[in-house]
Amino acid sequence: MTSDRYNAREAEPRWQQTWDERGIFATRNDDPRPKYYVLEMFPYPSGRIHIGHVRNYAMGDVVARYKRARGFSVLHPMGWDAFGMPAENAAIERKVHPKAWTYQNIAAMKAQLQSMGLSLDWAREIATCDPAYYKHQQRMFLDFLKAGLVERKQSKVNWDPVDQTVLANEQVIDGRGWRSGAPVEQRELTQWFFKITNYAEDLLTALDALDRWPEKVRTMQKNWIGRSEGLLVRFALDPATTPAAETELDVFTTRPDTLFGAKFMAIAPDHPLSAAAAAKNPALAAFIVETKRHGTAQEIIETAEKQGFDTGIKAVHPFDPAWALPVYVANFILMDYGTGAIFGCPAHDQRDLDFVNTYGLGNTPVVCPPGTDPATFVITDTAYDGDGTMINSRFLDGMSIEAAKEEVARRLEREIRPLPASHSARPRASGDPEPHTPSKGPLGSRLRGNERVAPVAQRQLNYRLRDWGVSRQRYWGCPIPIIHCEACGVVPVPVADLPVVLPDDVEFDRPGNPLARHPTWKHVACPQCGGPATRETDTMDTFVDSSWYFARFTDPWIATAPTDRRAVDAWLPVDQYIGGIEHAILHLLYSRFFTRAMKATGHAGLDEPFAGLFTQGMVVHETYRDAQGEWVVPAEVKIEGADESRRATLIATGEPIEIGQIEKMSKSKKNTIDPDDIMQSYGADVARWFMLSDSPPERDVEWTERGVQGAWRFTQRLWRLVSEMAEIAAAAPSARPAEFGAPALQVRKTAHGALAKVSDAIEKLHFNVCIAHIYECAKSLNDAIGDVDKTVTADFAWAIREAADILVRLFNPMMPHLAEECWAVLGHDALVATEPWPVLEPELLIEATITLPVQINGKKRADVTVARDAGKEAIEAAVLSLDAVKRALDGKAPKKVIVVPQRIVNVVA
RNA sequence: GCGGACGUGGCGGAACUGGUAGACGCAACGGACUUAAAAUCCGUUUGGCCUUGCGCUAGUGUGAGUUCGAAUCUCAUCGUCCGCACCA
Numbered sequence: 003m004t005s006d007r008y009n010a011r012e013a014e015p016r017w018q019q020t021w022d023e024r025g026i027f028a029t030r031n032d033d034p035r036p037k038y039y040v041l042e043m044f045p046y047p048s049g050r051i052h053i054g055h056v057r058n059y060a061m062g063d064v065v066a067r068y069k070r071a072r073g074f075s076v077l078h079p080m081g082w083d084a085f086g087m088p089a090e091n092a093a094i095e096r097k098v099h100p101k102a103w104t105y106q107n108i109a110a111m112k113a114q115l116q117s118m119g120l121s122l123d124w125a126r127e128i129a130t131c132d133p134a135y136y137k138h139q140q141r142m143f144l145d146f147l148k149a150g151l152v153e154r155k156q157s158k159v160n161w162d163p164v165d166q167t168v169l170a171n172e173q174v175i176d177g178r179g180w181r182s183g184a185p186v187e188q189r190e191l192t193q194w195f196f197k198i199t200n201y202a203e204d205l206l207t208a209l210d211a212l213d214r215w216p217e218k219v220r221t222m223q224k225n226w227i228g229r230s231e232g233l234l235v236r237f238a239l240d241p242a243t244t245p246a247a248e249t250e251l252d253v254f255t256t257r258p259d260t261l262f263g264a265k266f267m268a269i270a271p272d273h274p275l276s277a278a279a280a281a282k283n284p285a286l287a288a289f290i291v292e293t294k295r296h297g298t299a300q301e302i303i304e305t306a307e308k309q310g311f312d313t314g315i316k317a318v319h320p321f322d323p324a325w326a327l328p329v330y331v332a333n334f335i336l337m338d339y340g341t342g343a344i345f346g347c348p349a350h351d352q353r354d355l356d357f358v359n360t361y362g363l364g365n366t367p368v369v370c371p372p373g374t375d376p377a378t379f380v381i382t383d384t385a386y387d388g389d390g391t392m393i394n395s396r397f398l399d400g401m402s403i404e405a406a407k408e409e410v411a412r413r414l415e416r417e418i419r420p421l422p423a424s425h426s427a428r429p430r431a432s433g434d435p436e437p438h439t440p441s442k443g444p445l446g447s448r449l450r451g452n453e454r455v456a457p458v459a460q461r462q463l464n465y466r467l468r469d470w471g472v473s474r475q476r477y478w479g480c481p482i483p484i485i486h487c488e489a490c491g492v493v494p495v496p497v498a499d500l501p502v503v504l505p506d507d508v509e510f511d512r513p514g515n516p517l518a519r520h521p522t523w524k525h526v527a528c529p530q531c532g533g534p535a536t537r538e539t540d541t542m543d544t545f546v547d548s549s550w551y552f553a554r555f556t557d558p559w560i561a562t563a564p565t566d567r568r569a570v571d572a573w574l575p576v577d578q579y580i581g582g583i584e585h586a587i588l589h590l591l592y593s594r595f596f597t598r599a600m601k602a603t604g605h606a607g608l609d610e611p612f613a614g615l616f617t618q619g620m621v622v623h624e625t626y627r628d629a630q631g632e633w634v635v636p637a638e639v640k641i642e643g644a645d646e647s648r649r650a651t652l653i654a655t656g657e658p659i660e661i662g663q664i665e666k667m668s669k670s671k672k673n674t675i676d677p678d679d680i681m682q683s684y685g686a687d688v689a690r691w692f693m694l695s696d697s698p699p700e701r702d703v704e705w706t707e708r709g710v711q712g713a714w715r716f717t718q719r720l721w722r723l724v725s726e727m728a729e730i731a732a733a734a735p736s737a738r739p740a741e742f743g744a745p746a747l748q749v750r751k752t753a754h755g756a757l758a759k760v761s762d763a764i765e766k767l768h769f770n771v772c773i774a775h776i777y778e779c780a781k782s783l784n785d786a787i788g789d790v791d792k793t794v795t796a797d798f799a800w801a802i803r804e805a806a807d808i809l810v811r812l813f814n815p816m817m818p819h820l821a822e823e824c825w826a827v828l829g830h831d832a833l834v835a836t837e838p839w840p841v842l843e844p845e846l847l848i849e850a851t852i853t854l855p856v857q858i859n860g861k862k863r864a865d866v867t868v869a870r871d872a873g874k875e876a877i878e879a880a881v882l883s884l885d886a887v888k889r890a891l892d893g894k895a896p897k898k899v900i901v902v903p904q905r906i907v908n909v910v911a
Numbered sequence: 912g913c914g915g916a917c918g919u920g921g922c923g924g925a926a927c928u929g930g931u932a933g934a935c936g937c938a939a940c941g942g943a944c945u946u947a948a949a950a951u952c953c954g955u956u957u958g959g960c961c962u963u964g965c966g967c968u969a970g971u972g973u974g975a976g977u978u979c980g981a982a983u984c985u986c987a988u989c990g991u992c993c994g995c996a997c998c999a
Contacts, residue, residue, distance in 0.1 A: 221994080225913090225914070226994095254998095254999065583994095696924070697924070770925085906931075
């Protein structure tokens with residue numbers, strides 16, 4: 003019999019080949035069973051998978067295999083996020099063509115993934131750099147353009163001087179490029195934008211319905227969208243004081259209630275009024291230049307003092323024509339947000355308070371905290387932003403903040419005033435929510451006689467979210483299908499001419515975009531007039547590629563359209579999406595937008611692409627340094643001893659090594675583990691098992707040699723256990739015995755108990771708990787067959803066979819190769835991969851008698867065993883007759899006896 | 912500064928809607944097997960106390976509270992991590 007060691011290296015490729023030959027993981031779109039779409043975030047083909055991929059894909063595979071066993075038609079595809087800068091960097095550094103580099107990497111990584119034994123449908127594999135894929139992306143770009151979801155506009159962009167490309171706001175982290183780490187500069191460029199702000203409100207409110215998303219991710223997206231409700235107020239300016247007789251200043255405020263606490267106005271350095279004033283005031287111009295110089299260095303911004311420059315312009319208080327407010331240009335006002343202008347109420351805004359304390363403008367509290375005497379309430383260094391009652395505010399006095407906001411809005415909305423001639427030219431920030439503000443342009447303006455008039459204020463929604471700039475000055479991306487014609491302007495490439503294919507013959511000897519300097523590629527005839535024209539040389543942000551790949555997987559073969567509507571509507575939404583928390587905002591928000599845009603253009607039929615989202619934690623590892631302080635890779639280090647006496651030496655030389663912090667695996671700290679090494683020495687099952695055990699999947703897990711060895715030992719133990727059980731099972735009758743003796747019943751209870759717990763844990767994605775229950779089950783079964791003497795009764799043999807069949811199917815989702823090997827040993831001809839999940843017999847989990855813990859005054863003191871259906875009185879009587887209870891009561895009657903059915907009894911003495 | 916999450920043995924962690932805290936794994940210790948080691952198997956392992964009993968007592972960052980009963984709920988406080996950030 004098979005009592006030898008389980009040889010993973012021999013068995014794993016064999017089973018992988020069998021699965022492949024029988025095509026059991028291929029998914030058919032005409033499968034009538036209920037669907038389940040499980041997807042892990044597809045990888046960038048960097049060349050090698052890392053251990054984080056192993057964790058990510060192991061989780062997805064458990065879900066896929068489990069759901070398959072549960073009778074679902076499971077879609078579990080894989081592809082490659084194949085465009086992006088590393089390919090170009092490789093081209094520059096190693097003179098490899100990005101395409102060659104990318105496809106080599108894909109081949110290598112695919113082999114690695116296949117050696118993991120993942121139950122993927124490789125027939126649906128896609129690479130985003132394949133023209134067969136990006137052709138459809140170009141088509142959707144054109145459809146979006148037609149639908150008004152794409153816009154070309156001049157805008158200030160974040161320019162990465164190292165990568166020589168534009169970055170989205172989301173790609174700027176602490177003022178630095180997210181990939182290069184170089185300080186980002188501001189530049190004016192004409193860019194293509196996806197109008198994600200059209201959906202700002204919907205993207206926000208729909209978050210509430212995503213109840214299978216982590217709360218954390220939803221919160222992050224909420225903050226990112228940054229909705230704020232407020233009032234847009236037209237402040238009159240004293241024309242005598244303005245540079246070009248300007249008469250108004252628009253201000254966005256969320257605190258109109260504090261209008262009577264206003265002490266000054268402040269505008270952004272790049273506000274048009276600032277520019278106008280600076281034109282006549284060299285000192286102000288110098289000040290503005292100075293603030294812009296600080297503009298790029300984020301750290302200075304954060305610690306910078308509030309600085310301002312009095313323009314001499316006076317604004318008029320909306321409720322008091324005699325009340326003049328000085329207008330400052332201030333370094334802390336952002337042109338990007340709201341209108342780039344504020345009124346400052348120092349008593350209730352810390353920034354404004356800091357400002358007035360520098361310039362001696364004073365403050366007047368207008369909100370009095372509850373229980374404070376308004377007569378003595380003063381603000382010095384700390385602004386009060388809490389709740390309270392209005393004071394010092396004329397007609398608002400005594401109101402709550404909410405009532406005061408309402409009152410101010412009502413009064414100013416009623417007041418109609420002529421619009422200045424220049425008003426329609428008011429610059430709008432890119433994030434202004436035009437579609438949600440019915441009155442784009444002059445505020446709800448209308449004609450009164452010959453004059454255009456509008457209310458002084460209007461309620462407005464503001465969002466932090468900006469439109470998504472997708473232009474990149476890069477070669478290795480999806481070309482934007484646009485032609486620029488001198489005569490016709492911007493002309494979309496006709497759909498029939500798609501795809502616009504990237505040229506292969508490009509040079510990477512200089513920075514900048516090789517497409518732009520390609521000798522012939524960009525020169526084309528204008529599709530409209532036939533005259534000479536040039537192609538758009540920008541390519542799309544790679545986040546576009548990953549914003550719809552999940553939809554393409556549902557029918558990756560269709561050549562005539564991005565999606566087959568029947569397939570995409572049947573498969574989407576993804577039931578379980580699994581990936582890293584680092585994509586909590588960018589990728590997920592873009593995908594949510596893109597799905598809505600696809601719906602608007604007829605390419606999909608739903609709004610939300612991901613019904614369930616799970617964000618797994620990172621894999622971390624100890625770091626090691628040698629005497630020179632150089633990082634050392636774990637594979638070269640030998641660890642000896644434990645706890646306090648634990649020390650490390652370099653294997654090659656015996657040189658002592660310093661054991662450092664446990665950190666996220668990174669190339670720079672060399673604390674990485676190569677999955678190939680692990681699979682070579684322990685096998686894929688062990689790697690998968692260890693990545694799922696111990697730590698909860700959403701938390702970071704530490705990779706330790708001991709942990710892997712523990713997993714490895716367990717695979718051997720399981721192998722032995724199943725082999726021994728198989729020998730006993732060989733004696734089992736084929737018919738189910740009518741009666742089970744006590745040992746057999748115990749075995750059945752163990753197996754079915756584990757079945758219930760493991761199923762529950764997988765459903766909840768609590769893989770670590772699931773694994774704990776499998777350990778427990780294996781241990782119990784091991785005890786059970788150890789106790790048995792040589793003569794095995796038929797009922798026991800039958801129970802052992804049943805238990806073995808259950809056990810193997812329970813660990814199959816985590817260790818599918820070992821499970822196949824065990825399944826064969828148990829005498830089954832079929833593959834365990836295609837077996838249904840075991841059927842639970844719930845009555846086995848119901849005991850005839852139950853043992854209830856007995857508490858006395860909340861502390862556990864005894865147990866009582868009663869019939870399962872015993873009544874309250876019977877339980878009470880049984881409890882009161884216990885020695886421990888009698889002792890505690892000391893002859894007195896209990897104050898109270900609480901019986902919680904099936905749970906616990908508590909006696910209050 | 913704002914928002915969120917978390918805090919349980921030597922370690923990773925478990926504990927259903929408030930109901931036996933410490934499942935399971937790792938490490939450690941003891942034992943078996945062995946000439947020996949490795950591997951494997953069995954056992955012990957929260958602290959304190961003693962009358963060593965299937966005992967008593969304390970115990971889930973800290974302090975209070977609600978409750979018959981709190982790791983779980985409330986308030987305060989300390990700490991760690993994450994996200995956002997002159998957002999008007």
